[in-house]
Amino acid sequence: MKPNKLTPGYNLRWESSRMMLPEHKQVLQRHQKELNTKTKPILDEQQAVIISRRITDSINRNMNVKIQLFDPYQDSFILGKIQKLVTEQGQMKVSCQDKVVWVRLDDIIDIQMIEDDLD
Amino acid sequence: MKKVIFLVDMLSFYASVEKADNPQLQNKPVVVSGDPKKRSGIILAACPLAKKCGVQTAEPLWEAQQKCPNAIIVRPRMQRYIEVSYQITQILEQFTDLVEAFSIDEQFMDVTGSQRLFGDPVTIAKKIQQAIMEGTGVYGRIGIGPNKVLAKIACDVFAKKNDQGIFQLDHTNIQEQMWPLPIGKMFGVGGRMERHLERMGIQNIGHLAQFPVHLLKKRWGINGEVLWQTANGIDYSPVTTNTHNHQKAIGHQTTLPRDYETLEEVRVILLELSEEVAQRVRLQNYRGNTVTVGARGASFEYPTGFHRQVKLASPTNFGMDIFQAAFKLFCAHWDGLPIRSVGITLSQLQPADFYQLSLFDFSLRKEHLSQAMDTIRSKYGPTALVRATSLTKSGQAFARAEKIGGHYK
Numbered sequence: 409m410k411p412n413k414l415t416p417g418y419n420l421r422w423e424s425s426r427m428m429l430p431e432h433k434q435v436l437q438r439h440q441k442e443l444n445t446k447t448k449p450i451l452d453e454q455q456a457v458i459i460s461r462r463i464t465d466s467i468n469r470n471m472n473v474k475i476q477l478f479d480p481y482q483d484s485f486i487l488g489k490i491q492k493l494v495t496e497q498g499q500m501k502v503s504c505q506d507k508v509v510w511v512r513l514d515d516i517i518d519i520q521m522i523e524d525d526l527d
Numbered sequence: 528m529k530k531v532i533f534l535v536d537m538l539s540f541y542a543s544v545e546k547a548d549n550p551q552l553q554n555k556p557v558v559v560s561g562d563p564k565k566r567s568g569i570i571l572a573a574c575p576l577a578k579k580c581g582v583q584t585a586e587p588l589w590e591a592q593q594k595c596p597n598a599i600i601v602r603p604r605m606q607r608y609i610e611v612s613y614q615i616t617q618i619l620e621q622f623t624d625l626v627e628a629f630s631i632d633e634q635f636m637d638v639t640g641s642q643r644l645f646g647d648p649v650t651i652a653k654k655i656q657q658a659i660m661e662g663t664g665v666y667g668r669i670g671i672g673p674n675k676v677l678a679k680i681a682c683d684v685f686a687k688k689n690d691q692g693i694f695q696l697d698h699t700n701i702q703e704q705m706w707p708l709p710i711g712k713m714f715g716v717g718g719r720m721e722r723h724l725e726r727m728g729i730q731n732i733g734h735l736a737q738f739p740v741h742l743l744k745k746r747w748g749i750n751g752e753v754l755w756q757t758a759n760g761i762d763y764s765p766v767t768t769n770t771h772n773h774q775k776a777i778g779h780q781t782t783l784p785r786d787y788e789t790l791e792e793v794r795v796i797l798l799e800l801s802e803e804v805a806q807r808v809r810l811q812n813y814r815g816n817t818v819t820v821g822a823r824g825a826s827f828e829y830p831t832g833f834h835r836q837v838k839l840a841s842p843t844n845f846g847m848d849i850f851q852a853a854f855k856l857f858c859a860h861w862d863g864l865p866i867r868s869v870g871i872t873l874s875q876l877q878p879a880d881f882y883q884l885s886l887f888d889f890s891l892r893k894e895h896l897s898q899a900m901d902t903i904r905s906k907y908g909p910t911a912l913v914r915a916t917s918l919t920k921s922g923q924a925f926a927r928a929e930k931i932g933g934h935y936k
Binding site for chain 2: 412413414415416417418419420421422423425426427428429430431432433435436437439440
């Protein structure tokens with residue numbers, strides 16, 4: 409059933425009568441978003457070793473990977489194949505299903521190899 | 528555990544902010560008023576000194592000046608008030624993470640879990656009053672209750688009137704405190720509802736609380752039961768921080784600087800409003816399916832106007848699509864009398880990430896066009912790019928860009 413003003417746990421009773429300027433709402437929405445920002449985790453040395461091994465392994469074995477990237481607002485992942493590693497620039501090239509992206513090595517939090525094909 | 532909800536309300540908010548920002552105004556009567564040459568020339572806020580002379584909120588400026596000739600008139604600064612309101616939100620968040628803005632000068636908070644840290648409800652309320660005063664120079668009144676509706680009534684009816692600015696209402700004292708109040712004082716009862724209820728023999732809140740709820744439900748449906756619950760101090764709504772996130776509709780409404788009499792003139796404002804709505808819908812990454820148009824006639828003695836909606840064939844976030852639907856609706860329902868205010872709303876919003884493509888409407892080009900317009904406007908300001916009709920004398924795009932909520936930024 410659709411919730412109405414009497415449904416416990418919903419805020420419809422107050423949402424229907426409040427007066428909020430859109431500009432005010434925007435400020436509060438931004439505030440809520442900032443409250444949930446995450447700080448970048450500091451990787452354990454061994455964790456960093458594991459990640460770099462998995463990168464080379466997956467290139468050698470031509471396997472798909474799932475890479476978790478740092479994002480202050482949400483969990484962000486990319487799926488694809490690592491094509492090229494450019495350590496001097498601290499980047500690597502990953503081909504996803506329909507596009508190619510450059511990933512900064514600093515942004516990588518975790519990486520998993522995937523056995524089966526993506527398609 | 529029994530919940531403890533606060534409603535924090537700022538005393539003559541706009542006027543208090545002006546007084547805090549400008550100490551020279553401290554001991555003088557101050558009113559914040561819109562432009563007296565235009566229709567927005569009404570009192571938006573009056574400080575207690577001005578109110579003592581009889582000035583009331585929402586009366587025309589000239590009336591207030593007659594009552595209080597030495598009142599200092601200040602032009603509203605909406606952006607500043609939003610800033611201070613946000614600052615207060617942050618002060619309140621030092622006491623609990625559950626803070627919900629109800630309007631620019633009223634905020635709910637749930638301090639149930641904060642009592643071990645800060646003390647009993649009244650002690651917390653006093654601390655909050657002090658913190659707001661120190662941080663912003665504004666005096667806050669606090670209603671305390673076991674739920675939102677009692678906190679609201681505690682604030683509106685009692686805390687605003689007593690010296691402390693704090694009042695606690697709960698199920699132990701509603702019978703003696705709240706029930707004898709006339710029905711019009713209850714939150715949710717407006718002028719018309721007051722008359723309806725009085726005709727049913729309901730004079731005060733206690734009468735309504737003891738009235739058979741099924742009769743109220745029969746007459747007003749859900750709203751009848753809501754009123755009955757309010758009278759009995761029942762409210763299960765949570766204080767929630769994400770209540771402003773999901774939006775059901777996005778709309779713009781404007782009171783015109785003068786009455787518009789011809790279709791040609793109204794058409795200009797409809798197009799401007801459509802564009803504004805579309806831009807905001809795109810900004811929030813939505814598309815909407817239903818267009819609503821509302822208009823109000825110029826005459827106060829014989830109020831006219833309509834409020835109609837139409838469902839579109841496919842969801843849109845383009846200004847022109849909204850305008851076409853809105854204009855058609857307007858033409859169909861307008862009685863030809865002068866128009867005082869119009870509004871356009873797009874509702875049934877859905878995420879714009881994926882949508883059903885229309886076979887007959889080539890939307891990619893429109894999408895590129897709106898994208899380009901949004902980029903230009905976000906870089907060079909909302910009036911960097913306007914429709915040519917906005918340059919005619921009925922255009923309001925430039926005037927609207929300087930305002931928030933119909934008043935100067």
